[in-house]
Amino acid sequence: MNHKKYFELMDALNYGFDNEEKMIIRWDNGLLIRCSSITGEYETDTEPGDEDYIGEYAAAVGDVEVIEPGVDESVLIYNQCIEISLKCMPQKIMLEDGTVLWETSE
Secondary structure: OOHHHHHHHHHHHHHHHOOOEEEEEOOOOOEEEOOEEOOOOOOEEEOOOOOOOOOOOEEEOOOOOEOOOOOOOOOEOOOOOEEEEEEOOOOOEEOOOOEEEEEEEO
């Protein structure tokens, strides 16, 4: 995933959604969720010791309701939240009405 596409994802989460609506998010492992809140973008330290460390932005979605379970445990749901980051990239994000906010082209 290139960084431009990742920043487009963060922008979609920050500016394409308000907490009055619900989002539907799908991951490559088949997990499909409905969620109704988002923390907004924040910076996390992934591996600051690496020479090519650039920092990482993430966002957490909350009030997660599983619509379809994934085929594995690669997406962690903790306290009804999922952190979306470079390590946990969704495949598609849309509003409940079907409006696509972001999807990967890979």
